[in-house]
Amino acid sequence: MSASETVPYGIPLDRETPFDPPAAVMALHRGAEMRRLRYHPNGDLGWLVTSHRLARKVLADPRFSARLGSPVQVPIPMPGIEAYADFEGDFPATPGMFIEMDPPDHTRLRRKLTGVFTVKRMKALEPRIERHVQDRLDALAAGPRPADLVAQFAVPVPSMMICELLGVPYERRDRFEADSRALFTIDAGAGAKEAAMNALFAFLGELAAAKRAAPTDDLLSDLAADPDLSEAEVAGMAALLLIAGHETTAKMLALGTMALLENRDQWDLLRGRPDLMAGAVEELLRYLTIIHTGLIRQVKTDFEFEGHQIKAREYVTVSVQTANRDEAHFIEPDRLDVTADAKGHLTFGHGVHQCLGQQLARMEMRIAFAGLIGRLPGLRLAVPAHEVPLVTGQSFYGVAELPVTW
């Protein structure tokens, strides 16, 4: 019996319902906390971790490295994957991309930014986020119905905010939106991804050079002025913030709105109880888990983990979506309940790589959902829910469009 016949290849992405993980992924989770997974058509084996308990353990354990040995970073069948000998070679980390690094390299770069994304600093941004939200709601309310909530609200709010914080002119979003989308489109192909990364580096490198010459009051100027950072590192860090800073929150805002509209009692509950919003955002993050391809690590040495013998160069994927639906940790995990205790969800990750921008994302979501519910309390889907186009082919799950009316 060959392993390829019994071990699943890749993580299933196709869904039966818009808000629940694929049934096939949930079935893998129910069978075992951790199992073998095939990562490549050539039969290379790695691991899939699905329980909340083990997800936390793996993500907090430095033996599971964020340095991946291959540009193919997700265990998902994609065109052209055969070109990569998945477990061989040493693929260098992109300069500045500290999510691909381990301490101490990771620590050196992340610490340049942690002071900027503190709870207190994000709280101070509240009026600016509020203004962007209200501006977009004004435009939405004055425009035609139905409207696409993704293009008119969910994307512009976080995109404008990260641009403002970084000091990237929002008017020049044509220089980064398509490229960042290519980077998180699973089957874009390695060549297209490399071209997109190069284009982003060129754009942000130019901008950083301009800010080095004439600094403005923004994060990119601060990074550009830091003598400890190379020009490539500055461009890479800025690219990482730009990519991670808009598409993730955008996906959550649109999918979160749809989930609340399809669970109308939850929408109505939040209308009367704004004090529930902070908890509601945590519950939406848990319930929807847009990180549907999981978080991936590679081990560099042989060791035993939870009774399994892990071999050097094997990959381990942590399935955040199943961990967030784990009955051993959450009560009634398959139900959306904005009053539930969603504490400990892993949507922002765990361990040293836990999302740097999570406090910004939380603030944006609280203000955006509250703004939407307050301003358009009668909001509803303009098409039947099953006609809303889902996006499963990107690193972040969500909806491509959300036609709404009110």
Add this chain to the structure above:
Amino acid sequence: MRIRVDRERCVGAGMCVLTAADYFEQDDEDGRVVLLADEAEDCDTAIADAAALCPAGAITLR
């Protein structure tokens, strides 16, 4: 109970401030944890939550 923080382990995620703001703060410069009080009632669940939620395991309770 006694609260201890390890600033070398801290990754500045802010979970402790979000969970127990009376006890934890983030340094304005580098975002790393600053302890506001190092003693708490044993029954204080917010402190226990903050320690459990810290992504870097930088908070210990005794």
